[in-house]
Amino acid sequence: MKLLTIFCTAADNPMTRVTEILGQHGIDIRSIDFVEHGDEALLNLAVSDHDQALARLIDAGYRVVSNDIVLLRTPDRPGALAQVARRITDHGIAIRSLTLMQAGDAGLVVAVATSDNPGVRKLFGDAVLN
Amino acid sequence: MSGRDDDSGGGPLLPAADRQRLRDFYAYLRQQAALLAGYPVAQDFDYDELKPLLDYSLNNVGDPFSGSTCKIDSREFEREALEFWARQMRAPAGDWWGYVTNGGTEGNLYGLYLARELHPQGIVYYSQHTHYSVAKSLHFLNMRNIMIRSQPNGEMDYADLRETLKVNRDVPPIIFANIGTTMTEARDDLGEINSILDELAVPKRYIHSDAAMCGAIAPFLDRRPRFDFADGADSIAISGHKFIGSPMPCGIVLARRSHVNRIASAIAYIGNLDTTVTGSRNGHTPMFMWYAVKRFGEPGFRERVQRSLALAERAVRSLKAAGIDAWRNPDAITVVFPEVSQALQHRRQLATAYGISHVIVMPHMDEPYIDALVAEIAADLENRR
Numbered sequence: 392m393k394l395l396t397i398f399c400t401a402a403d404n405p406m407t408r409v410t411e412i413l414g415q416h417g418i419d420i421r422s423i424d425f426v427e428h429g430d431e432a433l434l435n436l437a438v439s440d441h442d443q444a445l446a447r448l449i450d451a452g453y454r455v456v457s458n459d460i461v462l463l464r465t466p467d468r469p470g471a472l473a474q475v476a477r478r479i480t481d482h483g484i485a486i487r488s489l490t491l492m493q494a495g496d497a498g499l500v501v502a503v504a505t506s507d508n509p510g511v512r513k514l515f516g517d518a519v520l521n
Numbered sequence: 522m523s524g525r526d527d528d529s530g531g532g533p534l535l536p537a538a539d540r541q542r543l544r545d546f547y548a549y550l551r552q553q554a555a556l557l558a559g560y561p562v563a564q565d566f567d568y569d570e571l572k573p574l575l576d577y578s579l580n581n582v583g584d585p586f587s588g589s590t591c592k593i594d595s596r597e598f599e600r601e602a603l604e605f606w607a608r609q610m611r612a613p614a615g616d617w618w619g620y621v622t623n624g625g626t627e628g629n630l631y632g633l634y635l636a637r638e639l640h641p642q643g644i645v646y647y648s649q650h651t652h653y654s655v656a657k658s659l660h661f662l663n664m665r666n667i668m669i670r671s672q673p674n675g676e677m678d679y680a681d682l683r684e685t686l687k688v689n690r691d692v693p694p695i696i697f698a699n700i701g702t703t704m705t706e707a708r709d710d711l712g713e714i715n716s717i718l719d720e721l722a723v724p725k726r727y728i729h730s731d732a733a734m735c736g737a738i739a740p741f742l743d744r745r746p747r748f749d750f751a752d753g754a755d756s757i758a759i760s761g762h763k764f765i766g767s768p769m770p771c772g773i774v775l776a777r778r779s780h781v782n783r784i785a786s787a788i789a790y791i792g793n794l795d796t797t798v799t800g801s802r803n804g805h806t807p808m809f810m811w812y813a814v815k816r817f818g819e820p821g822f823r824e825r826v827q828r829s830l831a832l833a834e835r836a837v838r839s840l841k842a843a844g845i846d847a848w849r850n851p852d853a854i855t856v857v858f859p860e861v862s863q864a865l866q867h868r869r870q871l872a873t874a875y876g877i878s879h880v881i882v883m884p885h886m887d888e889p890y891i892d893a894l895v896a897e898i899a900a901d902l903e904n905r906r
Contacts, residue, residue, distance in 0.1 A: 468684075469670075469678070469680040469681040469683070469684035469685075470681060470683075470684025470685050470687065470688055471681075471684075472667055472668060472669075472670075472681075472685060473667060473684065473685035473686075473687075473688035473689060474688055476667055476688065476689070477688045477689065486665060487663075487665065488656070488659065488660070488665070488666045488667075489666070489667045489668060490656070490668045491649055491668045491670065494670070
């Protein structure tokens with residue numbers, strides 16, 4: 392199932408606005424899940440029209456990724472992203488890109504695009520956010 | 522086209538309604554240009570003498586240093602403009618090459634392309650505050666990449682770079698250095714970067730300097746930052762429509778000739794050694810770059826930089842006196858302050874991100890302009906308290 396993840400702060404809680412935007416474009420929400428980590432939060436959505444929803448939410452100024460990208464939580468320390476990359480490549484998985492999405496009290500949220508996303512999800516287990 | 526320089530809307534070639542649209546558009550542009558304060562667009566250019574060139578379809582197709590059977594081009598002027606900027610970037614004599622691009626993004630794309638060809642297995646390291654177009658270019662070029670943390674001022678976090686490089690020591694690093702980040706005009710220091718690479722005994726490396734913002738500023742600062750060829754850059758991209766000033770987006774990319782020659786050898790099979798990104802290339806924009814170089818020269822560019830710095834300092838002091846947490850990076854013309862209202866962002870076209878807005882002090886601004894702008898910002902932020 393394709394999911395979208397929206398980055399926000401715990402204080403913002405964009406659920407109302409997001410549901411409005413999607414409703415205005417005739418997009419149904421199949422599932423919704425709001426997860427807080429300290430002062431940051433992620434809103435995970437499954438929708439009836441994934442591509443439209445992604446485009447509309449980005450147009451509205453939200454930072455959104457689809458689960459073609461794996462989101463990982465990792466401690467905030469120098470070289471943390473590279474260690475994530477190394478762990479992935481040591482398991483024979485090719486990384487296309489590795490991007491820092493958010494840094495806060497709960498650590499870093501890292502977005503990884505790879506040749507084997509299911510393999511990455513299995514490798515990182517509970518550290519996967521989407 | 523007759524090259525007329527009034528705003529009569531195009532003459533008898535257009536229907537009356539379209540001529541009116543043009544007149545309305547001119548009026549709109551005059552109004553918006555006067556209000557623009559948040560984007561780095563110099564408006565003190567005057568290319569009136571070049572208007573007759575609009576009668577010609579100038580095309581600098583291919584390599585600016587090669588001949589062409591097409592004679593409707595401005596390559597001779599392009600080379601002179603490139604020579605000036607190669608001197609400012611302290612390019613090695615006899616070992617540089619470049620061309621006038623469509624803008625900083627194309628220059629960055631070219632630099633990354635060169636890096637990829639030289640180090641096919643390389644990983645690109647770029648910082649958190651890198652321009653969004655770079656991620657797009659990396660995707661376009663299918664290059665592996667890892668993001669590096671930024672410091673609060675927007676500069677690369679060198680500790681993170683060091684630790685990140687240690688993890689992938691077996692892979693050539695391609696460092697994408699920002700010489701003037703979008704929101705805070707932070708500059709990554711090539712001296713620090715090379716120290717780390719030397720410390721880790723990295724034999725093969727490539728450094729591209731994205732100097733879109735500061736390429737036309739840094740050479741004229743009293744405290745010259747470490748960013749150019751003499752500091753270890755392999756390629757540099759500069760924007761022509763930012764601090765230099767141009768009615769059309771353009772830029773300049775410079776690279777070590779030895780790198781470019783290796784690429785040219787690799788593609789000789791297509792019967793063409795041209796390595797520019799596009800085939801047809803704008804022949805008017807090199808004329809703007811040439812004109813700016815001839816009009817200002819080093820003294821003129823230096824004076825514009827110093828004037829902008831003085832006004833930026835004035836803006837910071839005035840905002841602080843009004844109780845606003847304003848700041849700027851050392852020797853920066855970008856003044857940073859807390860995010861203003863959407864209304865002011867739209868009115869003054871103030872770029873806003875990460876909870877901050879900014880003003881970029883350009884050479885066409887003066888003290889009354891800055892004072893009025895500061896008053897607007899102060900009033901806006903007071904209302905938001």
